[in-house]
Amino acid sequence: LTLVDEKGKPILHDVPVQRPGNPKPQTVTPPGEPKEFKSNEELYLAGLRLNEFYNTKLDPNTYYNEALSRDPNDSRVNTQLGILAIQGGRFDEAEGYLRRAVERITYNYTRPRDCDAHYFLGLALRYLGRTDEAYDQFFRASWDLAWRSAAYYQLAELDCGAGAYESALENITHSIETNTLNPKAWNLKATIQRHLGLTEAARITLSHLNTLVPIDYWTLNEMVLHQVQGSEKTLKKGLSRDIELVLELATDYGNAGFLHDAIAILQQHGGTTHPMPQYYLSYYNHILGKVPETQAALIQAAKASPDYVFPYRLETIAVLHHAMRLNPSDALAPYYLGNLLFDSQPETAKALWQDAMAKNPAFAMAHRNLGYAIAREGENLPQAIALYEKAIVADPQNARLFYELDRLYESANRDPQERLALLTRNEAVIATRDDAMARLVSLQIRLGDYSDAIHTLTHRHFFTWEGGGEIHNDFIDAHLCRGIAFLHQNQPRKAALDFLMANEYPENLEVGRPLTDPNAIRTFYYVGLAKQTMGETEAAMDCFQRALAIEGWSADTLFYKGLALRALGNEAEAAKAFERLLQDSQKRLTSSGESDFFAKFGEQQSHNNRLADAHYLSGLAYLGQNQFGQAQQQFDEALKLNSNHLWASVFSAYSATIVPKGDEK
Numbered sequence: 001l002t003l004v005d006e007k008g009k010p011i012l013h014d015v016p017v018q019r020p021g022n023p024k025p026q027t028v029t030p031p032g033e034p035k036e037f038k039s040n041e042e043l044y045l046a047g048l049r050l051n052e053f054y055n056t057k058l059d060p061n062t063y064y065n066e067a068l069s070r071d072p073n074d075s076r077v078n079t080q081l082g083i084l085a086i087q088g089g090r091f092d093e094a095e096g097y098l099r100r101a102v103e104r105i106t107y108n109y110t111r112p113r114d115c116d117a118h119y120f121l122g123l124a125l126r127y128l129g130r131t132d133e134a135y136d137q138f139f140r141a142s143w144d145l146a147w148r149s150a151a152y153y154q155l156a157e158l159d160c161g162a163g164a165y166e167s168a169l170e171n172i173t174h175s176i177e178t179n180t181l182n183p184k185a186w187n188l189k190a191t192i193q194r195h196l197g198l199t200e201a202a203r204i205t206l207s208h209l210n211t212l213v214p215i216d217y218w219t220l221n222e223m224v225l226h227q228v229q230g231s232e233k234t235l236k237k238g239l240s241r242d243i244e245l246v247l248e249l250a251t252d253y254g255n256a257g258f259l260h261d262a263i264a265i266l267q268q269h270g271g272t273t274h275p276m277p278q279y280y281l282s283y284y285n286h287i288l289g290k291v292p293e294t295q296a297a298l299i300q301a302a303k304a305s306p307d308y309v310f311p312y313r314l315e316t317i318a319v320l321h322h323a324m325r326l327n328p329s330d331a332l333a334p335y336y337l338g339n340l341l342f343d344s345q346p347e348t349a350k351a352l353w354q355d356a357m358a359k360n361p362a363f364a365m366a367h368r369n370l371g372y373a374i375a376r377e378g379e380n381l382p383q384a385i386a387l388y389e390k391a392i393v394a395d396p397q398n399a400r401l402f403y404e405l406d407r408l409y410e411s412a413n414r415d416p417q418e419r420l421a422l423l424t425r426n427e428a429v430i431a432t433r434d435d436a437m438a439r440l441v442s443l444q445i446r447l448g449d450y451s452d453a454i455h456t457l458t459h460r461h462f463f464t465w466e467g468g469g470e471i472h473n474d475f476i477d478a479h480l481c482r483g484i485a486f487l488h489q490n491q492p493r494k495a496a497l498d499f500l501m502a503n504e505y506p507e508n509l510e511v512g513r514p515l516t517d518p519n520a521i522r523t524f525y526y527v528g529l530a531k532q533t534m535g536e537t538e539a540a541m542d543c544f545q546r547a548l549a550i551e552g553w554s555a556d557t558l559f560y561k562g563l564a565l566r567a568l569g570n571e572a573e574a575a576k577a578f579e580r581l582l583q584d585s586q587k588r589l590t591s592s593g594e595s596d597f598f599a600k601f602g603e604q605q606s607h608n609n610r611l612a613d614a615h616y617l618s619g620l621a622y623l624g625q626n627q628f629g630q631a632q633q634q635f636d637e638a639l640k641l642n643s644n645h646l647w648a649s650v651f652s653a654y655s656a657t658i659v660p661k662g663d664e665k
Contacts, residue, residue, distance in 0.1 A: 031058070034066035043067040044076045051084070060084075075104040079117045086124055088344025089317050094124040102137075115144035119151055127314065131158055142174075149179035156188060161257030165196050183209060187218040188256060194225065195258070202226065217249050221265065239269040243277065246270050250280055251315050259284045275304035275332060276311060282326070283319040298323055302330040306365065311340045331359035335366050346373055364395035372404070378606070381412045399433035402426055406439045411606045416446050416644050434462045434471075441474050446646050450482035457509070464510040472511035476502045476519055480526060481650055487530060488657045496530035499523060516552040524550070525560040528567065529658070544568050555584060555613075556647070559620040563659065566624075578624035585621055588614035612642035619651060623659050631655065 003012040031046045044067055047060035061084075067077045078101035085094035101117035112118070122137030135158050142151040152175035159168035172189045176182065186209045193202035203226060209219045217238055223231035239246050246269045253262035263284050270277025278301035285293040301323065311320070317340065323333040338352035350373050356366040371387030374380050388405040395401065402423060409419050420443040423430055430436035437460065444453040457478060462471045483498030503523045505513045528543030544564040553561065562577030589611070619634030632655070638648035651658065 040067045073104045075101040091127040115141040157256045183213045275301040298327045331356045364391040367391035399436045403436035453478045461508045492530045492533040499526040521557040582621035585617035612638040616648045
């Protein structure tokens, strides 16, 4: 590649490096059943990998628990389970795991080399409010160089909370000695120095921080308190951008026991429209014994809108429990706490949302969240659907609710006509969200309203997120299905135009053409079929050849490769393709209950939908083998399991058009 200027002078020249043909790395394999593992170390590592590479369908605890069934005091496993419990806000549970780990690694007066268990036990105890015990564990963790800086930081915070600023300064200095690049430790040191009246020392610390981190809001606030010129304007501008920055700064002060500083931040920068600063103000004022301020903040928090409020800090658990205790009529506090805890404590979260619904029966998002939780379990779809329907009654202008409800309707095999009617009645609302409009488009295609779907796909700009791209599949389906309908009506020229359009990647859909495009295999087969129908044999053969030349394949494109091979006269290879497809579909039929380890972005299908796909593929295989009766049975079975299956319905109606009948076997 050579890049030249307007005079032809080379600016950049690049020749790709010819790399030796090194073997590819070993493919990732899903973990086996826990009982199949030979050692606890392997079980521990399997669980650890699932922690690192999150998978919605595989629980690392399955592997950890198997290890504990063999050795209940395994220190590695207990430590990891303790860490996970802390991350999930289950602090009592964390203490149990971590105490077992500590007992094992300190057996017979052993000084452990790795002090993870000591540190995290200290953290769990601190969240439980047992600061003296936590202090001891953090000191023990400081023996390990890996934890020395973090442990001394925790010790300094605990000292500050007790008002022991001299000891705090000593401990934060030890923390910094081990990790000089930690701005949080330097900030805590500057704050301690300010509270000790060491003004000049604090200014020197802040000066160093300015060189370490150009913009740090804790540093800026300390500079404001030291009246450093220009710092107040910069702080206000920064904190006005995001309420989470305000909460983070207030939490930093609050964790270190500087409650007056935390309150000042919340009062000056928290505003009154977001509830979380008010909840924190109430909590900190309560600790300081300020009753009127505590109550006033709770009342203000309960009035604020819950839109775009999603707490995530572990410190917020205690804040919201405080609010629920002092203001039991507030429906928002349990709702927020449910949001925070759902991922790690789903049953607790569901109970909290039910509490919110009881206090405010018209609370749409509480209904929605509970419905979502129940649907994710997959055991009571009717209950989940009923909750979503109540949410829509409470908030009929929320397009997201229609999108998610329609997904549940699809999983419940609800009649597509009924689904389309609901979305059409509320089209003005769902038009405000791309994903909701995509559901409408998909249903229009399923029910044969191809032109309406194509109009939307052509004239609306869809914003596609990472891992998305399904909207382009709708674009392909709409044009292919309309083309097949034209072919059925003996209008092959119109069909060919639609088939060719299916191979385009319009900019308004924001999906780029991939390096290898298996969908094009299907598209070129249909273009070839249309050309063949028009009597353009040479052009048709060229299309079939192009279909075969495309690398890569998905399950159904194997069917189209088989048809292309047959059209080119290679019946032997076509038969192999159909036999391979039949074997693949039969394998899917027997394994449809298994979860997909490699599924991304929560794209797991329901059991019935996976089974329907398997029957559909079987139908294609039988169709390729000229077993038309068996093919129709498979398509019927697919539609029975999933009445929304587009291509099973298309082949059920148009299989003779797509695959001209030969002699039935």
